[in-house]
Each structure stands twice: as structure tokens, then as C-alpha cells.
Amino acid sequence: MTASSSRSMISRGGFGLASGTTAAVLAGVIFGFLWMAVIGVTLALVTGLPARPPLLAGMLAGLGGAAALLVLSGRARRWGAMAAALIVLVAASFGAPFGLAPAEGAVWQGIALLLFAGLTGQSLWMCLGDAVPGRLRRYDFERLIIRIAKGAGYIVFSVFVALPFYVMVMTSLKSQAALLANPLDFSIDITRADIFSSYTELFTRFNFGTYLLNSGIVSLSTVFLTLLISVPGAYAVARLRFRGREAFARSILLIYMVPAIVLVLPLYTVFSQLELRNTLVGLLIVYPATTIPVALYMLQGYFRGLPAEMEEAGLMDGLSRLGVIARITMPLSLPALASVSLYVFMIAWNEFLFAFMFLDDPGIFTLPRGVASLNSSELPRELMMAGAVIATVPIMVIFVWLERFMVQGLSAGAVKG
Amino acid sequence: MTKSAHKGPPKGAGPLARREARLAWAFLAPTFAIVALMVLLPLIANFWISAKPVELADLRPPEPTINERVRGDAVAAGEEVEVVYTARNSSPNLPLRDVVFSDTIPEGFTATVADERCAVEATEFTCEIGDMEPRDRVRLEAVFVPDSAVDDPESLLEGSEPRITGSGENPLTNFTFTAANFVKVFDADEFWTVLWTSISYTIFGTGGALVLGLFAAMLLNQPFKGRAFLRGLFLFPYVAPVIAVAYTWVTLLDPNSGAMNAILQQIGASDGPINFLGQTSMGSVSILGYTIEMPMALTTVVVFEAWRYFPLSFLFILARMQSINTDMYEAAEIDGATPFQQFWYLSLPQLAAILATLFLMRFIWTFNKFDDIFLLTGGAAGTRTLTVNVYEQAIGLSNIGAGAAVAVVVFLVLLAFSLVFFRFSPKEG
Numbered sequence: 077m078t079a080s081s082s083r084s085m086i087s088r089g090g091f092g093l094a095s096g097t098t099a100a101v102l103a104g105v106i107f108g109f110l111w112m113a114v115i116g117v118t119l120a121l122v123t124g125l126p127a128r129p130p131l132l133a134g135m136l137a138g139l140g141g142a143a144a145l146l147v148l149s150g151r152a153r154r155w156g157a158m159a160a161a162l163i164v165l166v167a168a169s170f171g172a173p174f175g176l177a178p179a180e181g182a183v184w185q186g187i188a189l190l191l192f193a194g195l196t197g198q199s200l201w202m203c204l205g206d207a208v209p210g211r212l213r214r215y216d217f218e219r220l221i222i223r224i225a226k227g228a229g230y231i232v233f234s235v236f237v238a239l240p241f242y243v244m245v246m247t248s249l250k251s252q253a254a255l256l257a258n259p260l261d262f263s264i265d266i267t268r269a270d271i272f273s274s275y276t277e278l279f280t281r282f283n284f285g286t287y288l289l290n291s292g293i294v295s296l297s298t299v300f301l302t303l304l305i306s307v308p309g310a311y312a313v314a315r316l317r318f319r320g321r322e323a324f325a326r327s328i329l330l331i332y333m334v335p336a337i338v339l340v341l342p343l344y345t346v347f348s349q350l351e352l353r354n355t356l357v358g359l360l361i362v363y364p365a366t367t368i369p370v371a372l373y374m375l376q377g378y379f380r381g382l383p384a385e386m387e388e389a390g391l392m393d394g395l396s397r398l399g400v401i402a403r404i405t406m407p408l409s410l411p412a413l414a415s416v417s418l419y420v421f422m423i424a425w426n427e428f429l430f431a432f433m434f435l436d437d438p439g440i441f442t443l444p445r446g447v448a449s450l451n452s453s454e455l456p457r458e459l460m461m462a463g464a465v466i467a468t469v470p471i472m473v474i475f476v477w478l479e480r481f482m483v484q485g486l487s488a489g490a491v492k493g
Numbered sequence: 494m495t496k497s498a499h500k501g502p503p504k505g506a507g508p509l510a511r512r513e514a515r516l517a518w519a520f521l522a523p524t525f526a527i528v529a530l531m532v533l534l535p536l537i538a539n540f541w542i543s544a545k546p547v548e549l550a551d552l553r554p555p556e557p558t559i560n561e562r563v564r565g566d567a568v569a570a571g572e573e574v575e576v577v578y579t580a581r582n583s584s585p586n587l588p589l590r591d592v593v594f595s596d597t598i599p600e601g602f603t604a605t606v607a608d609e610r611c612a613v614e615a616t617e618f619t620c621e622i623g624d625m626e627p628r629d630r631v632r633l634e635a636v637f638v639p640d641s642a643v644d645d646p647e648s649l650l651e652g653s654e655p656r657i658t659g660s661g662e663n664p665l666t667n668f669t670f671t672a673a674n675f676v677k678v679f680d681a682d683e684f685w686t687v688l689w690t691s692i693s694y695t696i697f698g699t700g701g702a703l704v705l706g707l708f709a710a711m712l713l714n715q716p717f718k719g720r721a722f723l724r725g726l727f728l729f730p731y732v733a734p735v736i737a738v739a740y741t742w743v744t745l746l747d748p749n750s751g752a753m754n755a756i757l758q759q760i761g762a763s764d765g766p767i768n769f770l771g772q773t774s775m776g777s778v779s780i781l782g783y784t785i786e787m788p789m790a791l792t793t794v795v796v797f798e799a800w801r802y803f804p805l806s807f808l809f810i811l812a813r814m815q816s817i818n819t820d821m822y823e824a825a826e827i828d829g830a831t832p833f834q835q836f837w838y839l840s841l842p843q844l845a846a847i848l849a850t851l852f853l854m855r856f857i858w859t860f861n862k863f864d865d866i867f868l869l870t871g872g873a874a875g876t877r878t879l880t881v882n883v884y885e886q887a888i889g890l891s892n893i894g895a896g897a898a899v900a901v902v903v904f905l906v907l908l909a910f911s912l913v914f915f916r917f918s919p920k921e922g
Contacts, residue, residue, distance in 0.1 A: 117756050129760050218832045229712045230723070236800065237726055241733075243752055244741040252750070259747075259755035305523040312520035316513050324521075331532055335861035335907065337880045338900040341887050342538035343531070345665060348552045365531030368524055397516060426734040428864045433888075444736045457744055464737035475732045479725055482732070483808065 085208050085216045092211040099212075099220035100142040100204055106224060107199045108138020108161070110231045111192050116174050117260075119188045121246075124261035128175025133168035137192070140164030141200045146209045153205070158197030165192065199227050241468075248274050248462035255457065274462035282459075283438060284466055287446035291425060291467075294356060294442055298363040298424035299417045306368045306416075310375035311401050315384065325376060331369040336429050344433055354436045362430050367420045374419075374485070378412035379405060411481065418478060419485030425471050443467040536904070543897035546671045547664050548586070550891065555584030555661030557592050557625065563647040570639060574646045578633040580657060582625040589629075592622040592659035598637070599649055606635045625659070674898035678886075683877070688906075691878040694795060695860040701799030702859075703852055706806025707844075713807075714814050724811075731804040739868035742797055746770055769793045773875040790874035794866050798859060806851050813847045814840070853914045860907060879903045 085096070109131055116129020137160075144160035145153050165173050166189075172178070173189050203223040212220070246262035247255065249271055254261065264271065278284040312318070313325050343362060347353040352361070382405065390400045406413065431445040441449065447463040475482050560579045568574055578596070582589045597617050598604045604613055611620040611633070622631050637650060678684060709727050713720055730738060745753050748766040757763040768789075775789040817840065825835050863880040866872060872881035880903060887896020 113760060116760065120759060127759065131760055215829065215831045222832050226712055229708060233709060233712065234723070234726065237730060240738060240741045240745055241729060243745045244737065247744055255750045259750050259752050260759060305527065308520035309524040312517040316517035317510065318514035318517040331528055333857055333911065334532055334536065335880065335903060337861070337863045337883050338539055338904050339532060339535045341883065341893060341897050341900055342535035342542060345542065345552055345893060346538065362531060365527045368527060372524060422732065428736050444734055447736050447740065451740065457750065460740055461744060464740050468733045468737045471732060471734065476725060
């Protein structure tokens with residue numbers, strides 16, 4: 077596909093559905109609509125102004141920009157598209173580009189207006205930069221359509237993915253009363269002293285420090301236990317010959333298909349009677365059981381790829397099998413161990429069902445269990461959201477920091493969820 | 494292979510091979526042990542429990558309790574102090590056997606108990622009550638006579654705690670069986686509704702996540718500035734704890750204080766607040782004479798499912814796309830294939846295997862999902878799937894046996910799916 081992008085478009089003259097004009101109309105309507113919705117709503121969220129983004133005017137502005145692109149030529153096209161979008165938007169919305177009086181938050185409105193014009197013009201230019209009006213070859217027309225669809229895709233996907241996280245963080249900094257009064261107002265008054273009051277409350281009155289510690293202990297112990305048991309197991313499956321090896325390697329993942337909800341009731345009843353239920357030890361028995369099969373499967377795949385010669389040399393030199401694993405196999409497979417550890421850590425950190433069913437005593441809550449205890453009509457929403465942020469931030473920091481290993485771990489274990 | 498060699502390598506396992514196999518089993522033993530104890534055993538136990546009349550309250554084995562009441566104030570030497578003991582079987586369902594209780598006789602007292610079940614010794618008396626029915630109470634009166642005057646016999650006598658022992662049957666290990674759990678599960682009108690909800694949630698949730706993942710992978714297939722950032726962002730929904738994102742969606746979609754309703758009303762897309770997670774239906778559509786109820790809350794949880802799990806399909810599909818040989822596309826370009834033709838005739842066939850595998854795997858996992866729906870709606874407004882029903886029966890209605898019976902149904906449906914999938918999936922994975 078890259079080879080063709082330098083080919084210039086050829087207008088075949090005349091009229092037809094597959095024309096540069098059609099693509100321009102489509103692009104104008106789509107980008108005008110999307111950017112108006114995104115920027116208008118962002119304006120309302122950030123400033124708390126009661127913005128009413130006029131979507132129709134946005135679409136017209138997009139059309140204006142697209143028209144400018146087709147009519148103009150050379151360097152003027154990009155700037156022309158932006159200017160046209162700006163002018164058409166102001167005219168079509170009768171001077172209230174976001175449904176607000178010009179005096180209301182004039183600076184914010186100005187920024188939003190420039191952003192709208194700039195982003196709409198830029199998107200149009202990137203999609204239609206080499207478009208020509210008139211009938212096009214099917215090849216060129218499809219290229220235009222795909223570019224438009226991709227551009228719209230970037231915007232829609234990013235908003236769709238990011239919006240809940242934005243709401244999570246912002247709600248945790250607001251008060252319930254303010255949100256009920258205006259659910260759209262996520263503006264933050266930085267000068268307010270008690271901006272983090274939900275967080276201080278969680279750590280002082282709700283033991284979230286303890287929950288954080290418990291979650292850390294449980295997750296790290298789960299990682300340790302999982303590796304302790306699955307590394308020798310994976311080595312055996314990868315290197316040692318025994319009857320049933322192939323069948324075992326294939327069937328280990330079947331364990332993975334057993335739903336947790338089927339296991340939770342028997343474990344609940346038995347652990348109740350053994351008085352293991354309301355303990356962290358109980359969780360530390362269950363969690364490794366759910367992670368060992370996948371860890372073993374991932375590791376044995378990696379071990380198989382390692383050269384056997386080095387291990388054989390180690391055996392010749394008098395190392396035991398465990399010595400070989402500890403001194404040769406494990407140092408060679410550090411990346412795989414990192415991926416598996418991160419994946420297991422993530423599963424244990426995020427685990428909800430067993431923590432919810434097993435833990436009753438607030439002193440030993442893990443974070444997910446702690447957040448669940450905040451779901452009460454007597455407690456304000458921002459506490460719950462602050463709890464969600466506290467549970468999310470550590471795993472996100474680890475994810476962003478070690479994304480490479482995390483992605484490998486996810487792709488290897490990603491059939492589960 | 495030919496059978497001609499009569500002096501081939503030794504057949505059977507040599508000592509070395511046997512040692513290697515033993516070592517392998519030793520290395521695998523911990524894995525086997527924990528999987529057997531925590532997965533296979535509970536799986537069997539679930540079948541066992543599903544055939545037993547067990548309620549949440551029965552999980553504590555029945556225990557006898559004893560209560561002591563002393564009547565009378567300060568007494569002179571030789572005066573009687575009456576003490577009433579009440580033994581109870583606290584279990585509502587299960588009998589107790591061999592109940593025995595005893596109490597210490599404080600120094601300076603003589604005790605008489607006018608009951609043939611009791612035997613008085615020097616410092617202690619013991620009563621053999623025997624069997625007690627569920628919720629049974631047994632009253633016993635004893636008379637204590639002090640040698641010298643006592644000001645406060647009550648605290649003196651109650652100072653020695655009476656002890657009571659008795660053995661109750663463990664409701665989980667006895668041999669009482671019932672079919673009532675299954676009858677209850679299948680008799681309920683809602684069973685087929687629940688099953689249907691489960692299946693539609695699974696199909697649309699899996700399909701949605703797969704389609705979104707395919708689109709996202711196409712967006713990020715070509716290198717551009719900011720690709721690494723977007724790839725990281727697209728994985729966020731899956732990496733974040735389910736409870737955090739589910740509660741965020743609940744907050745976001747709240748009909749009164751949620752931002753989503755405010756946004757929709759502000760841009761003029763809806764007139765009044767929509768209760769995305771609390772409303773069963775969003776109206777009905779008429780297609781070809783059939784009226785179809787469009788579910789509201791179920792649609793919302795399906796969208797959540799697609800939002801949360803598209804990152805997985807995205808990762809897999811992107812990895813597969815990156816490994817497709819570009820020569821093919823260059824050849825297609827020269828032959829004049831348009832972009833859509835290239836996608837349809839080149840990319841899709843290359844992706845078919847991974848898409849099918851992902852669909853099967855995710856189908857099973859979506860069917861198994863409990864957390865998401867439980868946290869979003871708790872199974873209300875027409876979103877109760879089989880897995881949520883397990884919890885609802887066992888914990889919500891306190892009937893562990895019925896919950897286990899639903900879990901058995903979950904397992905059997907899953908087994909059926911798996912068999913069908915393995916039967917029809919290509920042999921080369």
C-alpha cells in the first residue's frame with residue numbers, strides 16, 4: 077500500500093458517485109460533527125460552562141473547510157480549510173459557536189474555536205490533501221474513504237477509551253452535591269485547599285493504606301508462589317521426557333476454561349469450615365491455583381526455545397537439575413519471567429470475585445474488596461471514584477513503565493480475561 | 494519405519510529414562526497438587542453440593558449453647574440458691590447427638606440436681622442430655638447450698654462458665670441428598686430467560702470485542718507518530734481493575750448525576766435522562782411484522798464487555814497483521830486491486846484463523862464472566878446471566894445448594910460449547 081501513496085490522483089472528469097466531491101462532503105460532515113462534539117463537550121467539562129455544541133453548524137463548518145480544500149490549490153489549501161471552517165462555524169451558529177453568549181468565558185471559547193477550526197482543517201487536509209473534484213478511479217476513491225474512516229476511527233476510539241478514565245479521575249476530585257447540580261462540570265478549582273479531600277478521607281478514615289499494603293502483599297506473594305511452582309513444572313514439560321508429556325502440555329490450558337464462579341461456591345463452603353475463608357492465606361491458596369496453569373504454559377513455550385546445549389554443559393559440570401534451572405535456564409529467560417510475573421501480578425491485583433466472597437474483616441481487605449465496600453448509597457460517589465483511582469494507579473504505573481513486558485504477557489495469556 | 498533390524502536400540506524405558514521421568518513428575522507434583530485441590534476437587538464438590546439441601550446458615554456445623562441463670566440475692570449458710578441452665582441447639586435444621594454439659598461447683602457449696610441425667614461429683618456435676626432436635630431447648634434446675642453466708646452468689650456461681658459439648662452432623666458430609674435444587678432451578682420461569690440472556694450477552698459481547706479489536710488493529714497497523722501512545726491507551730480498559738472501570742461506568746451512566754446523560758442532553762441527542770443500567774427495555778422495533786424488544790441494560794453491559802475486552806483481540810490481530818508478508822500487497826497493487834479488495838481478498842483470509850480462535854476462546858470466557866455484570870447491574874433489569882444467577886441463588890437467596898445447581902448448569906453448557914467447538918474447529922491450531 078505504501079508504494080501507491082505517492083501516485084497522484086487522476087480526475088476522470090464528469091460526474092459520478094465515486095468522486096472527490098463525494099469524499100469531501102463525507103469528510104466535511106464527519107469531521108465537522110466529531111470535532112464539534114468532542115471540543116464542545118470538552119469545553120463544557122473543563123470550564124463548567126453550559127455549552128450546547130451546535131452539531132449541525134459544526135457539520136456545515138466541516139463542509140466549508142472541505143469545499144475550500146477542493147477549490148484552493150497549493151499551500152493555501154490547509155490554511156484555507158481552517159479559515160473556512162472557522163468562518164462558516166461562526167456564521168452558521170449566529171455568532172455563538174458553542175451555544176454560549178460570546179461574553180461567557182470568552183478566552184475559553186476563543187481557544188475552543190481555534191482548536192475546532194485547526195483540528196477540522198488539519199483532519200480534512202490530511203484526508204483530502206491530494207483529492208481532486210470530479211469522478212475518480214475506484215482505487216483512488218477507496219483510498220480517500222479509508223483515510224476518512226481511519227481519521228474518524230482515531231477520534232472515536234480515543235474518546236471512547238479515555239472518557240471513562242477522565243470521568244473517574246475528575247469525579248474523585250469533585251463533590252457529590254456539585255455533580256448533582258451540574259453533571260457536566262468537571263472544572264477543577266486548583267486554588268481550593270481540599271481538592272484531594274476524598275483521598276485523605278480514604279486513607280485516614282477508611283484504611284486504604286492497609287488495603288494498598290494488603291493488595292501489594294497478596295499480589296507479590298502470588299507472583300512468588302506461582303513462579304516457585306510453575307518454573308520447575310514448565311522446565312519438566314519443556315526439557316524432560318516422560319510419558320504423557322504432550323498430552324499434559326496440551327491439556328494444561330483446559331484448566332483455564334473452568335469458570336471461577338463454579339469453583340467459588342465449593343471453595344467458599346470448604347474454606348468456611350476450615351476457617352480459611354476470612355483470611356489472606358485463603359486467597360494465597362486460591363490465586364496461585366488460577367495463575368499456575370497459564371504461567372506454566374507460557375514458560376514452557378519459552379524454555380523450549382532456549383538452546384539445550386548450555387544446560388547439558390551445566391549438567392556435565394556437575395550441576396543438579398535444580399541448579400541448572402536456577403543458574404542457567406532462569407537467567408536466560410528473564411524477559412519471559414518478567415512478562416509472566418507482570419501478568420500474574422495484574423491478575424492478582426485486579427481479582428475481585430474471591431476477594432469479595434472471602435473477605436469480611438476490613439483489616440484484611442484487598443483494594444478491590446475495599447472499593448466494593450464503598451459502594452453504598454450513604455457514601456458519596458467521589459469516595460468510590462477516589463478508591464477506583466487508588467486501585468488503578470499502581471497497576472497503570474507498572475503498565476506504562478514496563479509496557480513491553482506487559483504486552484508480551486498479555487498476548488501470551490490473552491485468551492483469558 | 495521398518496521392522497528389519499533385530500538388534501535395534503533397547504525397548505522400554507532404561508534406568509536413565511525412568512529417572513528422568515521420575516524427576517519430571519517430581520517437578521510437576523506441586524502443580525498437580527494445587528490444581529487438583531483448588532480446581533478439580535471443587536469441581537466435583539460442586540456436583541456434590543448441588544444435590545444437597547444446604548443453606549448458607551448451615552455452613553457452620555450445629556453447636557449446642559448453654560445459658561446459666563442464678564436466682565436469689567445474699568444467702569445465709571444452708572439457704573438454697575436456685576440455678577437454671579438452658580441448653581439449646583442453635584441450628585435450625587440439624588440435630589445434635591451426645592450433648593453433655595458440666596459445670597464446676599464453687600468451693601464452699603454443695604450441689605444437688607434433681608434429674609436422673611445428671612451426676613454430681615465433689616467439684617463438678619455432669620449432665621448427659623443426649624440427642625437434641627433442631628431448635629430444641631432443655632431446661633435443667635440445680636440447687637446450690639453454701640456452707641457459710643454469701644453476699645453475691647450470682648457472680649460467684651456464674652463466675653464458673655458451664656461447658657457443653659455435642660456432635661452435630663456436618664451438613665456437607667452427610668448422606669442426605671435432594672433433587673430439589675435442580676427442580677427449583679429448572680422450574681423457575683426465569684431459567685430460560687436467564688439462559689437466553691447469557692447466550693445473547695456472550696455472542697454480542699464476544700462479537701463486539703472482536704470487531705472493535707479488528708478496527709483498532711487496522712488503525713494502528715501502519716507506523717505513524719503517536720502510535721506507541723495510542724497502543725498503550727487502547728490497552729487501558731483491560732489493564733485497569735474491573736471494579737474500578739465498572740464503577741466508573743456506573744457513575745458515568747447514572748441517570749441523575751452522570752456525565753453521559755448530561756452530554757447527550759446538551760448536544761440535543763436525548764430529551765430526558767436515560768437509565769442505561771436500570772431500564773430493561775429501550776422500546777420495540779418492528780421488523781417484517783415481528784416486534785423485537787430492544788433491551789437497554791443488556792445492550793449497555795454488552796457495550797461495556799466490548800469496551801473492556803477489545804484490547805485483547807486488538808493485540809492478537811495486530812500481531813498477526815504485522816506478520817503478514819507485504820510482497821502480497823505489492824503484487825496486488827500492481828494487479829490493480831483496490832484497498833477494499835486487498836482487505837477483503839488478502840487481509841481477511843490471512844486473519845481468519847486468528848479471528849476464529851479468538852472468537853472461540855473469548856466466547857467461552859465471556860460466557861464465564863461474572864464480575865462485569867455483577868458490578869454494573871447486579872443482574873437487575875434483564876441482565877441476569879447464568880453466572881450471576883449462581884451468586885443470586887447461593888448468596889442472595891442464601892441457598893448454596895441451588896447456587897451449586899446453577900453452577901452445574903453453567904459447567905454443562907460450557908462443556909457442550911467446548912465439544913461443539915472442538916468438533917468443528919480445524920485440526921491444525
